[in-house]
Amino acid sequence: MDNKWIFVPLAERPEYKDECISLLNKEWPRSVVQREASMKRSLNKTPPMSLILLNEEDHRLVGYAKLCTLPNNSDGCWVESVIIQHELRGSGLGRVLMNFIEAKANEFNFNQIFLSTEDKEAFYLKCGYARCPPVLNFGANAGLFAKRNLGKLMESSNSLDSQPSVPIISSTLNRNLPQPVVPPPPAPPPLPLTLQKSNACESKKSQKVYMCKSI
Numbered sequence: 001m002d003n004k005w006i007f008v009p010l011a012e013r014p015e016y017k018d019e020c021i022s023l024l025n026k027e028w029p030r031s032v033v034q035r036e037a038s039m040k041r042s043l044n045k046t047p048p049m050s051l052i053l054l055n056e057e058d059h060r061l062v063g064y065a066k067l068c069t070l071p072n073n074s075d076g077c078w079v080e081s082v083i084i085q086h087e088l089r090g091s092g093l094g095r096v097l098m099n100f101i102e103a104k105a106n107e108f109n110f111n112q113i114f115l116s117t118e119d120k121e122a123f124y125l126k127c128g129y130a131r132c133p134p135v136l137n138f139g140a141n142a143g144l145f146a147k148r149n150l151g152k153l154m155e156s157s158n159s160l161d162s163q164p165s166v167p168i169i170s171s172t173l174n175r176n177l178p179q180p181v182v183p184p185p186p187a188p189p190p191l192p193l194t195l196q197k198s199n200a201c202e203s204k205k206s207q208k209v210y211m212c213k214s215i
Contacts, residue, residue, distance in 0.1 A: 004055070004056045004057065005053055005054065005055065005056060005062070005096060005100070006053070006054040006055075006056050006059070007051065007052070007053050007054075007097075007100040007104070008051070008052060008054070009044070009045050009049050009050065009051055009052075010039070010042075010043060010049075010050035010051065010052050010064075011043045011044055011045050011049065011050070012045070013052060013054075014043065016052055016054075016061055017036075017039060017043075019061050020039065020050065020052065020061070020064050021035045021036065021039065023061065023064055023083060023085065024064065024081060024083060026086070027083055028081075038139075038140055039140075041140040041141065042066050042068070042140040046108070047067050047068050047069045047077060047108060048066065048067070048068040048069065048139065048140040048141075049066070049067050049068075050064065050065075050066050051064070051065050051066070051067060051100070051101065051104060052064050053065075053084075053093075053096070053097050053100060061085065062084065062085060062088060062093060062097075063082075063083060063084040063085065063088075063093060063094075063097045064081060064082075064083050065079060065080075065081060065082045065083070065097060065101050066079065066080050066081045066139070066140060067079055067101060067104060067105060067108075068080065068137065068138070068139050068140060070114065070135065070136070070137055071136055071137070071138060072136055073112070073114075073135075075110060075111050075112060076110060076111070076112035076113070076114055076135075076212075077105050077108070077110040077112070077113055077114070078113075078114050078115065078135070078137040078139065079101055079105075079113055079114070079115045080115065080116075080139055082094075082097065082098070082101070082115070084097060094123060095126075095127060098127050101113070102213075102215045105215060106215055110215070111214060111215060112212055112213070112214055112215065113129075113212065113213050113215055114132070114135045114137070114210065114211070114212045115129070115210075115211055115212075116135075116208050116209065116210050116211070117208070117209055117211065118207065118208050118209070121209050121211070124211050127213070128213050129211040129212060129213045130211060130212065130213070131209060131210065131211055132210050132211060132212040133210065134210050135210055135212075
């Protein structure tokens with residue numbers, strides 16, 4: 001690693017918390033209260049943990065990321081909220097940050113990293129990531145869900161949902177009662193062409209892609 005960077009858990013440098021919140025909210029706006037609550041759950045020295053990248057010379061905040069466990073995969077970890085200061089983008093620092101994240105994941109004996117993105121797939125492909133099926137994850141709430149064993153509970157629920165449903169047979173009394181005839185509602189008018197194009201663009205922008213990498 002380049003020795004001009006400092007990569008540490010935010011828990012070791014809590015004085016950067018407010019700056020991290022500001023950085024995240026510029027990219028993904030949320031209320032400060034919500035952001036503080038989320039960050040408090042990841043203010044740890046083990047996953048789920050917030051991590052920061054600092055410039056060694058002036059100790060300026062360069063980037064941020066969050067490393068979390070996965071509920072049903074002890075060998076894999078989940079990375080989210082990966083971000084570089086806007087004015088520093090395009091200079092290779094995103095790759096530097098990902099290299100540090102992968103090294104940190106190795107320290108905790110993870111051998112796979114999973115993440116999702118809506119608009120940075122090309123960047124992650126260059127970093128060696130590939131598309132994968134959706135992954136069950138709880139982000140910074142992973143510890144809470146693990147304590148309550150909710151990951152396996154959700155898996156069981158999904159398994160039950162996939163079972164064929166049993167048809168409900170009406171009783172003889174219900175079958176003999178006259179059924180009211182309700183006319184179908186009229187079809188809604190078509191959207192204006194400009195709005196259709198806008199919706200199509202929004203749909204493309206918000207398409208989430210899951211990716212993973214063996215480390």
